[in-house]
Amino acid sequence: MDIPITDQLDIQGAEILGQKVMEFCHLLRAKGLEVTASRIIDTFRALKAINVFKRDDFYTALEANLISRAADRELFYGLFQPFWSGLSEVMISASCLSGWESESRLPSHSLDTSRFQLEPDETETPQCVAMYSPAEVLSRKDFGKMSETELAQVQRLIASMARQMATALSRRKKAREKSYVIDQGRTMRRSLRYGGEVMELKRRGPKVGKTKMVLLCDISGSMDVYTKFLLQLLYGVQNGLRGVETLVFSTRLTRVTSLLRRRHINAALALISETVQDWSGGTKIGPCIREFNDIMAPHMVTSKTVVVMISDGWDTGDTSILDAEMARLRARSSRIVWLNPLLGNPDYQPLCKGMHTALPYIHDFMPVHNAESLRQFGKLVARVA
Structure with missing residues:
Protein backbone atom coordinates (compact mmCIF):
# COMPACT_ATOMS: atom_id res chain seq x y z
CA MET A 1 0.00 0.00 0.00
CA ASP A 2 1.37 3.42 -0.97
CA ILE A 3 0.96 5.78 1.97
CA PRO A 4 0.36 9.33 0.70
CA ILE A 5 2.69 12.06 1.84
CA THR A 6 1.01 15.40 2.42
CA ASP A 7 2.51 18.83 2.15
CA GLN A 8 2.10 19.51 5.87
CA LEU A 9 5.27 19.23 7.91
CA ASP A 10 4.07 17.05 10.79
CA ILE A 11 1.95 14.77 8.62
CA GLN A 12 4.80 14.20 6.20
CA GLY A 13 7.26 13.08 8.83
CA ALA A 14 4.66 10.81 10.44
CA GLU A 15 3.75 9.16 7.14
CA ILE A 16 7.40 8.36 6.37
CA LEU A 17 7.92 6.95 9.86
CA GLY A 18 4.73 4.88 9.59
CA GLN A 19 5.84 3.38 6.30
CA LYS A 20 9.22 2.52 7.74
CA VAL A 21 7.69 0.83 10.79
CA MET A 22 5.43 -1.25 8.56
CA GLU A 23 8.41 -2.38 6.48
CA PHE A 24 10.20 -3.37 9.66
CA CYS A 25 7.19 -5.39 10.82
CA HIS A 26 7.12 -7.23 7.49
CA LEU A 27 10.82 -7.99 7.92
CA LEU A 28 10.26 -9.44 11.41
CA ARG A 29 7.47 -11.66 10.11
CA ALA A 30 9.66 -12.84 7.23
CA LYS A 31 12.29 -13.88 9.78
CA GLY A 32 9.79 -15.99 11.70
CA LEU A 33 8.75 -13.65 14.51
CA GLU A 34 5.08 -13.60 15.52
CA VAL A 35 4.09 -10.06 14.57
CA THR A 36 0.31 -9.84 14.60
CA ALA A 37 -1.96 -7.01 13.53
CA SER A 38 -2.84 -6.20 17.14
CA ARG A 39 0.83 -5.84 18.05
CA ILE A 40 1.39 -3.47 15.15
CA ILE A 41 -1.55 -1.34 16.31
CA ASP A 42 -0.13 -1.32 19.84
CA THR A 43 3.23 -0.25 18.41
CA PHE A 44 1.74 2.80 16.72
CA ARG A 45 -0.11 3.68 19.93
CA ALA A 46 3.19 3.51 21.81
CA LEU A 47 4.91 5.77 19.28
CA LYS A 48 2.36 8.48 20.04
CA ALA A 49 3.43 8.45 23.69
CA ILE A 50 7.21 8.71 23.24
CA ASN A 51 9.76 10.97 21.62
CA VAL A 52 10.60 9.02 18.46
CA PHE A 53 13.81 11.02 18.02
CA LYS A 54 15.35 9.27 21.04
CA ARG A 55 16.77 6.04 19.66
CA ASP A 56 16.70 4.13 22.94
CA ASP A 57 13.04 5.01 23.56
CA PHE A 58 12.16 4.13 19.98
CA TYR A 59 13.92 0.77 20.25
CA THR A 60 12.23 -0.05 23.55
CA ALA A 61 8.76 0.83 22.22
CA LEU A 62 9.16 -1.46 19.22
CA GLU A 63 10.68 -4.31 21.22
CA ALA A 64 8.06 -4.17 23.97
CA ASN A 65 5.17 -4.36 21.53
CA LEU A 66 6.52 -6.62 18.79
CA ILE A 67 8.41 -9.21 20.86
CA SER A 68 6.68 -11.62 23.23
CA ARG A 69 9.41 -14.22 23.81
CA ALA A 70 12.76 -13.57 25.43
CA ALA A 71 14.39 -15.92 22.92
CA ASP A 72 13.47 -13.51 20.10
CA ARG A 73 15.24 -10.52 21.58
CA GLU A 74 18.65 -11.28 20.11
CA LEU A 75 17.18 -11.72 16.63
CA PHE A 76 15.17 -8.52 17.01
CA TYR A 77 18.30 -6.59 18.02
CA GLY A 78 20.21 -8.02 15.07
CA LEU A 79 17.49 -6.93 12.65
CA PHE A 80 16.87 -3.52 14.23
CA GLN A 81 20.45 -2.26 14.01
CA PRO A 82 21.04 -2.58 10.25
CA PHE A 83 17.45 -1.72 9.31
CA TRP A 84 17.26 1.57 11.21
CA SER A 85 20.88 2.58 10.55
CA GLY A 86 20.84 2.16 6.78
CA LEU A 87 21.33 4.85 4.17
CA SER A 88 18.41 6.88 2.96
CA GLU A 89 17.30 6.20 -0.59
CA VAL A 90 14.28 8.52 -0.50
CA MET A 91 14.52 12.24 -1.09
CA ILE A 92 13.16 14.03 1.98
CA SER A 93 12.12 17.61 1.44
CA ALA A 94 13.60 20.52 3.35
CA SER A 95 10.36 21.09 5.26
CA CYS A 96 10.37 17.49 6.38
CA LEU A 97 14.00 17.78 7.40
CA SER A 98 13.33 20.75 9.64
CA GLY A 99 10.54 18.79 11.26
CA TRP A 100 12.87 15.90 12.09
CA GLU A 101 15.25 18.34 13.74
CA SER A 102 12.61 20.02 15.89
CA GLU A 103 12.88 17.18 18.44
CA SER A 104 9.15 17.40 19.07
CA ARG A 105 6.63 14.62 19.55
CA LEU A 106 4.50 13.53 16.65
CA PRO A 107 0.89 14.72 17.04
CA SER A 108 -1.65 12.06 17.87
CA HIS A 109 -3.67 12.58 14.67
CA SER A 110 -0.64 11.85 12.50
CA LEU A 111 -0.45 8.18 13.45
CA ASP A 112 -3.75 6.80 12.23
CA THR A 113 -3.29 3.02 12.51
CA SER A 114 -6.33 2.29 10.37
CA ARG A 115 -4.47 3.55 7.34
CA PHE A 116 -1.79 0.86 7.44
CA GLN A 117 -2.22 -2.67 6.07
CA LEU A 118 -0.51 -5.79 7.33
CA GLU A 119 0.05 -7.60 4.06
CA PRO A 120 2.55 -5.95 1.65
CA ASP A 121 1.59 -5.13 -1.92
CA GLU A 122 3.59 -7.45 -4.16
CA THR A 123 3.65 -4.84 -6.95
CA GLU A 124 5.08 -2.12 -4.75
CA THR A 125 8.78 -1.39 -4.75
CA PRO A 126 9.93 -1.17 -1.13
CA GLN A 127 11.55 2.10 -0.14
CA CYS A 128 14.19 2.54 2.54
CA VAL A 129 13.99 5.65 4.68
CA ALA A 130 16.56 5.75 7.46
CA MET A 131 15.42 7.84 10.39
CA TYR A 132 18.83 8.02 12.06
CA SER A 133 21.08 8.86 9.13
CA PRO A 134 21.70 12.19 7.36
CA ALA A 135 18.82 13.33 5.14
CA GLU A 136 19.41 14.53 1.62
CA VAL A 137 18.14 18.03 0.92
CA LEU A 138 19.20 19.11 -2.56
CA SER A 139 21.18 16.06 -3.45
CA ARG A 140 22.67 16.89 -6.84
CA LYS A 141 22.63 20.68 -7.09
CA ASP A 142 26.02 22.38 -6.91
CA PHE A 143 26.48 24.55 -3.81
CA GLY A 144 27.94 27.32 -5.95
CA LYS A 145 24.61 27.63 -7.82
CA MET A 146 22.30 27.63 -4.79
CA SER A 147 20.19 30.53 -3.63
CA GLU A 148 20.20 31.95 -0.11
CA THR A 149 17.07 29.94 0.73
CA GLU A 150 18.61 26.71 -0.52
CA LEU A 151 21.81 27.33 1.42
CA ALA A 152 19.70 27.80 4.55
CA GLN A 153 18.22 24.36 3.90
CA VAL A 154 21.71 22.93 3.55
CA GLN A 155 22.58 24.38 6.95
CA ARG A 156 20.05 21.99 8.49
CA LEU A 157 21.72 19.09 6.71
CA ILE A 158 25.09 20.15 8.09
CA ALA A 159 23.67 20.31 11.63
CA SER A 160 22.17 16.84 11.21
CA MET A 161 25.44 15.47 9.84
CA ALA A 162 27.41 16.96 12.74
CA ARG A 163 25.08 15.33 15.27
CA GLN A 164 25.57 11.94 13.65
CA MET A 165 29.34 12.33 13.66
CA ALA A 166 29.19 13.36 17.32
CA THR A 167 27.27 10.19 18.26
CA ALA A 168 29.00 7.70 15.98
CA LEU A 169 29.56 4.36 17.70
CA SER A 170 33.14 3.25 18.13
CA ARG A 171 34.40 -0.31 17.68
CA ARG A 172 35.59 -0.17 21.27
CA LYS A 173 33.25 -1.56 23.93
CA LYS A 174 32.17 -0.26 27.30
CA ALA A 175 29.73 -1.28 30.01
CA ARG A 176 26.15 -0.76 28.84
CA GLU A 177 23.33 -2.14 30.94
CA LYS A 178 20.84 -1.92 28.06
CA SER A 179 23.00 -3.93 25.68
CA TYR A 180 22.29 -7.58 24.85
CA VAL A 181 25.95 -8.62 24.71
CA ILE A 182 27.04 -10.26 27.96
CA ASP A 183 30.44 -9.21 29.31
CA GLN A 184 31.70 -12.56 30.54
CA GLY A 185 34.71 -11.16 32.38
CA ARG A 186 32.76 -8.63 34.42
CA THR A 187 30.00 -11.16 35.04
CA MET A 188 32.43 -13.71 36.50
CA ARG A 189 34.18 -11.09 38.60
CA ARG A 190 30.86 -9.92 40.01
CA SER A 191 29.92 -13.52 40.84
CA LEU A 192 32.76 -13.60 43.39
CA ARG A 193 30.57 -11.47 45.64
CA TYR A 194 28.09 -14.33 45.77
CA GLY A 195 30.48 -17.20 46.34
CA GLY A 196 30.97 -17.91 42.63
CA GLU A 197 27.25 -18.01 41.81
CA VAL A 198 26.24 -15.93 38.78
CA MET A 199 23.56 -13.64 40.19
CA GLU A 200 24.03 -10.62 37.94
CA LEU A 201 24.67 -10.46 34.20
CA LYS A 202 26.96 -7.63 33.16
CA ARG A 203 26.69 -6.36 29.62
CA ARG A 204 28.75 -4.31 27.22
CA GLY A 205 28.17 -2.43 23.99
CA PRO A 206 29.86 0.02 21.63
CA LYS A 207 30.91 3.34 23.10
CA VAL A 208 30.27 6.68 21.44
CA GLY A 209 33.36 7.70 19.50
CA LYS A 210 34.87 11.10 20.18
CA THR A 211 35.77 12.72 16.87
CA LYS A 212 38.86 14.91 17.19
CA MET A 213 39.09 17.05 14.09
CA VAL A 214 40.98 20.03 12.70
CA LEU A 215 39.47 21.95 9.77
CA LEU A 216 41.73 23.97 7.48
CA CYS A 217 39.68 25.94 4.94
CA ASP A 218 40.92 27.84 1.89
CA ILE A 219 39.29 31.30 1.59
CA SER A 220 41.29 32.54 -1.40
CA GLY A 221 39.76 34.16 -4.49
CA SER A 222 39.50 30.87 -6.39
CA MET A 223 37.13 29.55 -3.71
CA ASP A 224 34.82 32.59 -3.71
CA VAL A 225 31.90 30.82 -5.37
CA TYR A 226 31.73 28.35 -2.46
CA THR A 227 32.46 30.81 0.36
CA LYS A 228 28.90 31.00 1.75
CA PHE A 229 28.52 27.24 1.88
CA LEU A 230 31.97 26.70 3.38
CA LEU A 231 31.26 29.16 6.18
CA GLN A 232 28.07 27.28 6.97
CA LEU A 233 29.98 24.00 6.96
CA LEU A 234 32.60 25.35 9.34
CA TYR A 235 29.95 26.77 11.66
CA GLY A 236 27.88 23.57 11.70
CA VAL A 237 30.78 21.22 12.36
CA GLN A 238 32.38 23.53 14.94
CA ASN A 239 29.18 23.79 16.98
CA GLY A 240 28.02 20.22 16.45
CA LEU A 241 31.14 18.40 17.62
CA ARG A 242 33.40 18.74 20.60
CA GLY A 243 37.14 18.94 20.21
CA VAL A 244 37.09 20.63 16.78
CA GLU A 245 39.56 23.33 15.80
CA THR A 246 38.85 25.52 12.78
CA LEU A 247 41.32 27.63 10.81
CA VAL A 248 41.08 29.55 7.53
CA PHE A 249 43.90 30.48 5.21
CA SER A 250 44.72 32.38 2.06
CA THR A 251 48.12 34.03 2.22
CA ARG A 252 48.21 33.62 6.00
CA LEU A 253 46.62 31.39 8.63
CA THR A 254 43.89 32.54 11.03
CA ARG A 255 42.31 30.52 13.85
CA VAL A 256 38.53 31.11 13.96
CA THR A 257 37.45 28.46 16.47
CA SER A 258 36.35 30.95 19.11
CA LEU A 259 34.66 33.18 16.52
CA LEU A 260 32.41 30.35 15.36
CA ARG A 261 31.20 29.54 18.86
CA ARG A 262 28.16 31.76 18.68
CA ARG A 263 24.51 30.89 19.10
CA HIS A 264 23.54 32.33 15.72
CA ILE A 265 25.47 31.86 12.50
CA ASN A 266 25.04 35.49 11.42
CA ALA A 267 26.83 36.70 14.54
CA ALA A 268 29.67 34.27 13.91
CA LEU A 269 30.04 35.33 10.28
CA ALA A 270 30.07 39.01 11.22
CA LEU A 271 32.94 38.42 13.66
CA ILE A 272 34.89 36.44 11.08
CA SER A 273 34.49 39.13 8.42
CA GLU A 274 35.85 41.73 10.86
CA THR A 275 38.77 39.56 11.98
CA VAL A 276 40.04 37.82 8.84
CA GLN A 277 41.80 40.31 6.59
CA ASP A 278 42.86 38.19 3.61
CA TRP A 279 39.54 37.10 2.11
CA SER A 280 39.68 36.41 -1.63
CA GLY A 281 43.42 36.92 -1.83
CA GLY A 282 46.11 34.71 -3.30
CA THR A 283 46.87 31.22 -2.04
CA LYS A 284 50.03 30.10 -0.28
CA ILE A 285 49.08 26.67 1.01
CA GLY A 286 52.62 25.52 1.82
CA PRO A 287 53.61 28.44 4.08
CA CYS A 288 50.23 28.33 5.82
CA ILE A 289 50.59 24.62 6.59
CA ARG A 290 54.15 25.25 7.76
CA GLU A 291 52.88 27.88 10.19
CA PHE A 292 50.24 25.44 11.39
CA ASN A 293 52.79 22.62 11.85
CA ASP A 294 55.25 24.86 13.72
CA ILE A 295 52.89 26.74 16.04
CA MET A 296 49.47 25.07 16.34
CA ALA A 297 49.76 21.41 15.41
CA PRO A 298 51.76 20.42 18.53
CA HIS A 299 48.73 21.40 20.63
CA MET A 300 45.91 20.48 18.23
CA VAL A 301 46.98 17.36 16.35
CA THR A 302 47.63 13.92 17.80
CA SER A 303 47.76 10.42 16.39
CA LYS A 304 43.95 10.30 16.76
CA THR A 305 43.17 13.56 14.95
CA VAL A 306 41.45 13.75 11.57
CA VAL A 307 42.74 16.73 9.58
CA VAL A 308 40.29 18.05 6.99
CA MET A 309 41.68 20.30 4.26
CA ILE A 310 39.10 22.21 2.18
CA SER A 311 40.71 23.70 -0.92
CA ASP A 312 40.80 23.57 -4.71
CA GLY A 313 44.57 23.11 -4.56
CA TRP A 314 45.53 26.26 -6.45
CA ASP A 315 48.81 27.43 -4.90
CA THR A 316 50.97 30.41 -5.80
CA GLY A 317 53.73 29.46 -3.36
CA ASP A 318 56.73 27.14 -3.49
CA THR A 319 55.55 23.55 -3.96
CA SER A 320 58.66 22.18 -2.24
CA ILE A 321 57.43 23.78 0.99
CA LEU A 322 53.98 22.25 0.49
CA ASP A 323 55.52 18.82 -0.13
CA ALA A 324 57.61 18.94 3.06
CA GLU A 325 54.79 20.28 5.25
CA MET A 326 52.22 17.78 3.99
CA ALA A 327 54.67 15.01 4.90
CA ARG A 328 55.01 16.45 8.43
CA LEU A 329 51.25 16.77 8.81
CA ARG A 330 50.60 13.20 7.65
CA ALA A 331 53.18 11.82 10.08
CA ARG A 332 51.57 13.66 12.99
CA SER A 333 47.87 13.02 12.30
CA SER A 334 45.63 9.97 12.07
CA ARG A 335 44.10 10.81 8.71
CA ILE A 336 44.13 13.60 6.15
CA VAL A 337 40.89 14.21 4.26
CA TRP A 338 41.03 16.69 1.38
CA LEU A 339 37.71 18.15 0.23
CA ASN A 340 37.89 19.75 -3.22
CA PRO A 341 34.73 21.38 -4.64
CA LEU A 342 36.15 21.07 -8.18
CA LEU A 343 36.29 17.30 -7.87
CA GLY A 344 32.54 17.19 -8.48
CA ASN A 345 33.18 18.02 -12.14
CA PRO A 346 33.50 14.71 -14.03
CA ASP A 347 36.17 16.28 -16.29
CA ALA A 358 49.57 17.23 -1.93
CA LEU A 359 47.90 14.12 -3.35
CA PRO A 360 50.50 11.53 -2.22
CA TYR A 361 49.94 12.52 1.41
CA ILE A 362 46.13 12.43 1.37
CA HIS A 363 44.18 9.46 2.73
CA ASP A 364 40.80 10.52 1.29
CA PHE A 365 40.34 12.82 -1.71
CA MET A 366 36.64 13.76 -1.91
CA PRO A 367 34.36 16.30 -3.59
CA VAL A 368 32.33 18.78 -1.56
CA HIS A 369 30.10 20.48 -4.13
CA ASN A 370 26.59 19.21 -3.31
CA ALA A 371 24.51 17.55 -0.58
CA GLU A 372 25.36 14.04 -1.72
CA SER A 373 29.10 14.65 -1.45
CA LEU A 374 28.58 16.27 1.95
CA ARG A 375 26.67 13.20 3.13
CA GLN A 376 29.52 10.95 1.96
CA PHE A 377 31.97 13.06 3.95
CA GLY A 378 29.81 12.72 7.06
CA LYS A 379 29.73 8.92 6.63
CA LEU A 380 33.51 8.82 6.32
CA VAL A 381 34.14 10.84 9.48
CA ALA A 382 31.59 8.81 11.44
CA ARG A 383 33.30 5.60 10.31
CA VAL A 384 36.88 6.58 11.12
CA ALA A 385 36.05 8.37 14.41
Missing part, protein backbone atom coordinates in the same frame (compact mmCIF):
# COMPACT_ATOMS: atom_id res chain seq x y z
CA TYR A 348 38.31 17.51 -13.40
CA GLN A 349 41.93 16.40 -13.20
CA PRO A 350 44.21 17.38 -10.26
CA LEU A 351 46.78 18.98 -12.55
CA CYS A 352 47.44 22.25 -10.70
CA LYS A 353 50.79 22.12 -8.94
CA GLY A 354 49.45 22.50 -5.41
CA MET A 355 46.91 19.69 -5.69
CA HIS A 356 49.34 17.44 -7.55
CA THR A 357 51.95 17.93 -4.82
